[in-house]
Amino acid sequence: MRVLVAGQTGQLALALSRRLPQDGHTVTALEAPELDLTDAASIARAVEQAAPEAIINAAAYTAVDRAEDEPAMAEAINATGAGLLAAEAARRGLPFLHVSTDYVFDGLKGAPYRETDPTAPASVYGRTKLAGEAAVMAANPRSAILRTAWVCSADGNNFLKTMLRLGAERPALSVVADQHGAPTFAADLADAIARMLPRLAAARAGDEAFGLFHLTGAPWTTWHGFAQEIFAQAAARGAKVPALSAITTDQYPTKARRPADGRLDCSRIGAVHGIRPADWRESLARCLEELLPASGTRG
Numbered sequence: 399m400r401v402l403v404a405g406q407t408g409q410l411a412l413a414l415s416r417r418l419p420q421d422g423h424t425v426t427a428l429e430a431p432e433l434d435l436t437d438a439a440s441i442a443r444a445v446e447q448a449a450p451e452a453i454i455n456a457a458a459y460t461a462v463d464r465a466e467d468e469p470a471m472a473e474a475i476n477a478t479g480a481g482l483l484a485a486e487a488a489r490r491g492l493p494f495l496h497v498s499t500d501y502v503f504d505g506l507k508g509a510p511y512r513e514t515d516p517t518a519p520a521s522v523y524g525r526t527k528l529a530g531e532a533a534v535m536a537a538n539p540r541s542a543i544l545r546t547a548w549v550c551s552a553d554g555n556n557f558l559k560t561m562l563r564l565g566a567e568r569p570a571l572s573v574v575a576d577q578h579g580a581p582t583f584a585a586d587l588a589d590a591i592a593r594m595l596p597r598l599a600a601a602r603a604g605d606e607a608f609g610l611f612h613l614t615g616a617p618w619t620t621w622h623g624f625a626q627e628i629f630a631q632a633a634a635r636g637a638k639v640p641a642l643s644a645i646t647t648d649q650y651p652t653k654a655r656r657p658a659d660g661r662l663d664c665s666r667i668g669a670v671h672g673i674r675p676a677d678w679r680e681s682l683a684r685c686l687e688e689l690l691p692a693s694g695t696r697g
């Protein structure tokens with residue numbers, strides 16, 4: 399299949415550009431200016447030129463704190479732009495795969511969220527991503543929306559790379575231990591999308607293949623638990639690691655509010671698409687092979 403990916407140098411876009419060709423797909427991955435989600439004409443032009451058989455939106459405004467100061471830009475990309483791309487897919491009769499976030503929830507449920515649970519975003523980023531979900535579903539009934547969380551890879555900006563950078567610079571780090579969730583490696587997300595694609599391409603509107611799905615890695619942890627595992631594995635690879643302490647959200651003030659417990663229940667995607675959460679600790683090990691090639695002499 400010819401697949402158009404919105405996003406090119408982002409974590410998921412890069413993972414898709416590596417994974418989809420393994421299934422024989424041809425990927426065109428574009429970001430601004432060639433495909434700018436804030437520019438309807440560029441969207442129409444990019445889709446026309448790529449002549450895809452499916453469209454995946456891996457582009458978003460993902461700077462959670464900065465979004466508090468740039469709500470219009472976040473809205474234009476995450477909500478309006480996502481809807482425009484989904485509409486362009488609908489106009490051509492194409493299936494659309496979109497990606498959303500645990501930050502559509504306030505994190506106060508106290509149990510893993512299901513797709514049917516009410517949303518209540520606490521940040522501009524979360525609000526604009528939720529508006530994007532609605533815009534996508536309204537524009538194209540042949541849309542599948544994957545809500546994921548804490549996405550990491552060897553590329554781009556993410557918590558894993560922040561920890562490795564700060565850990566190499568400082569003797570000690572403090573990380574919040576009262577925000578629960580699960581890391582998701584971009585390669586695992588790309589693998590899930592690759593496995594969903596053939597069914598999405600064949601299914602008609604109304605099929606259970608479409609709609610909302612939750613997918614993260616497993617098992618659940620906290621940001622502090624994730625950092626602990628990062629530094630345990632990094633130390634085993636010979637890296638110098640910091641002393642790590644557990645703190646509360648109050649002790650780490652940020653502009654945007656994050657959910658205290660954004661765990662996503664991933665059973666629906668298992669039942670419908672046969673996809674189970676990947677163990678993020680194993681994916682982390684593969685990622686560290688790339689980021690910290692074992693030399694045994696580091697630090």
Ligand SMILES: NC(=O)C1=CN([C@@H]2O[C@H](COP(=O)(O)OP(=O)(O)OC[C@H]3O[C@@H](n4cnc5c(N)ncnc54)[C@H](OP(=O)(O)O)[C@@H]3O)[C@@H](O)[C@H]2O)C=CC1
Pocket residue numbers: 404405406407408409410411428429430433434435436455456457458459460475497498499500527546547548549550554555
């Ligand atoms: N990162 C995370 O922790 C999580 C991400 N998600 C969602 O997963 C998806 C993929 O995220 P991820 O790969 O991490 O994101 P990244 O921030 O790594 O990449 C975002 C991509 O979007 C592109 N982009 C930004 N603005 C525009 C625009 N106006 N027009 C076209 N492209 C644009 C970026 O291009 P450029 O580099 O040029 O700006 C980049 O290619 C997003 O929908 C995100 O909301 C969900 C949960 C967690």
Ligand SMILES: Cc1cn([C@H]2C[C@H](O)[C@@H](COP(=O)(O)OP(=O)(O)O[C@H]3O[C@@H](C)C(=O)[C@@H](O)[C@H]3O)O2)c(=O)[nH]c1=O
Pocket residue numbers: 460461462463498499500501546547548549556557560564571572573574577621650652656
């Ligand atoms: C760097 C750092 C962060 N933290 C905290 C802040 C925050 O609560 C948590 C995670 O920090 P980050 O800012 O890296 O992560 P954040 O940008 O909130 O990550 C989010 O990105 C968007 C795009 C999503 O969709 C979410 O699923 C999630 O992955 O860790 C510490 O406690 N200590 C530290 O040294």
Ligand SMILES: [Mg+2]
Pocket residue numbers: 407408429
């Ligand atoms: Mg880029």
